Structures are given as C-alpha cells and as structure tokens.
Amino acid sequence: MAIKIEQIKIGPLDNFIYIVSDETEKNCFMIDPAWDPALLDKYLNENSLKLSFILLTHTHPDHINAVDYFLKKDKELKVYFHKEDAFMYKAPKEQTEFMEDKREMEFADKRISVIHTPGHTPGSCCFLFDGNLFTGDTLFISACGRIDLPRSDGKELVKSLVKLSKLPDKTKVYPGHSYNGRSSSIAIEREHNLYMKLALKDEETFLRAMR
Numbered sequence: 001m002a003i004k005i006e007q008i009k010i011g012p013l014d015n016f017i018y019i020v021s022d023e024t025e026k027n028c029f030m031i032d033p034a035w036d037p038a039l040l041d042k043y044l045n046e047n048s049l050k051l052s053f054i055l056l057t058h059t060h061p062d063h064i065n066a067v068d069y070f071l072k073k074d075k076e077l078k079v080y081f082h083k084e085d086a087f088m089y090k091a092p093k094e095q096t097e098f099m100e101d102k103r104e105m106e107f108a109d110k111r112i113s114v115i116h117t118p119g120h121t122p123g124s125c126c127f128l129f130d131g132n133l134f135t136g137d138t139l140f141i142s143a144c145g146r147i148d149l150p151r152s153d154g155k156e157l158v159k160s161l162v163k164l165s166k167l168p169d170k171t172k173v174y175p176g177h178s179y180n181g182r183s184s185s186i187a188i189e190r191e192h193n194l195y196m197k198l199a200l201k202d203e204e205t206f207l208r209a210m211r
C-alpha cells in the first residue's frame with residue numbers, strides 16, 4: 001500500500017499540519033489540525049479521504065484550534081492526546097482517548113508508536129510511523145520547543161531530546177512549525193542542532209541557553 005504524508009503550512013505561526021493517508025484504502029489520520037478547518041476539509045474531499053482519527057502532539061491552541069470542527073462533523077471521530085495535557089484542552093468525553101508512552105496504534109497495517117516527550121508541555125508526545133517522526137514543539141529543525149510557558153519543564157525537555165536522539169539516524173523528522181525548513185533527520189539534528197547537542201552533554205548550559 002502507498003502511504004502519503006501531506007505537510008500543510010497554515011496560520012500566523014507557520015504551523016505544520018500533517019495528513020497521513022493510505023492511498024489504497026483512502027483513509028487518513030491528521031496530526032494537530034489547526035487554523036483553517038475548511039482548507040483541511042477541502043483536502044480530504046478533493047482526495048476522497050476518510051478521516052479515521054486525530055492525534056495531537058500537545059494541546060497548545062495553535063495546534064488544536066480546528067479539532068472541534070472535525071469532532072462536531074463526525075461524532076464517531078476520536079482525538080488522541082496525553083492526559084497530562086488535558087488541563088489545556090477538553091474534547092467531548094466520548095470522543096477523547098488518552099494515550100501514554102509506548103502505546104502502539106495501527107494504521108494501514110503499520111504501527112504508530114507514541115513517544116511521550118514532556119518538557120515543552122507535560123503531555124507532549126512524538127509519533128513514530130514508518131520511519132517518520134512527528135515532533136510537534138519538542139524538536140524543531142536546529143531548535144527545540146520553548147520552556148517558558150505554563151507547566152513547561154526544561155529538565156524534562158533535556159531527557160526528551162536525549163530520548164529522541166537515540167532513534168535511528170535516518171528517522172525523518174517532521175516538526176510542528178516551519179522554522180528552518182520542512183523536514184530533517186535524527187542524524188542531522190544530532191550533529192547540527194545546538195539544543196540537542198547541549199541536551200546530550202551539558203544540561204546546565206542547555207538550561208541557561210533556554211532562559
């Protein structure tokens with residue numbers, strides 16, 4: 001089967017929304033739908049795609065402000081996010097699934113692995129699917145997420161960046177914002193991302209650099 005990853009740049013903060021589709025079965029899941037639900041819906045319609053579920057890397061408003069549109073449209077649809085981020089966003093109970101570290105979900109006969117990466121928010125998660133890593137606001141190209149926001153935690157972010165650095169070299173990195181490009185790899189970030197490098201060898205300097 002053919003998997004397609006559509007990366008859509010939307011909104012005043014240059015968010016990346018991802019629509020991952022199974023071109024054979026014509027279904028898809030969406031990561032962090034925000035800003036322009038009509039445009040996202042148009043993409044689904046034009047490509048005859050059924051939205052199977054929504055995943056959230058975290059629940060900051062710029063990553064979720066189109067979720068309710070899709071949940072209202074399809075009452076069977078579910079949104080998955082980490083419980084630790086529930087203090088910022090509530091969806092109808094019957095449409096909410098909390099997910100935890102190491103949870104595995106199935107899509108197109110492949111696995112989506114949930115990696116809990118707290119720091120930017122307590123419930124931040126990355127998703128590994130078919131060698132692609134969707135990193136939300138945890139890891140950006142040559143940067144990482146802010147830790148000056150409510151319930152951010154720099155020490156946790158250090159641990160999360162170390163965790164991500166251990167993934168295979170060629171793992172493709174798809175960040176949650178268009179900062180410094182569209183995609184990267186774990187090998188490139190391990191070598192060139194100053195924040196990941198500091199997280200790996202000097203937590204103190206990392207924390208000072210983030211102030």
Ligand SMILES: [Fe+2]
Pocket residue numbers: 058060120137
């Ligand atoms: Fe964020």
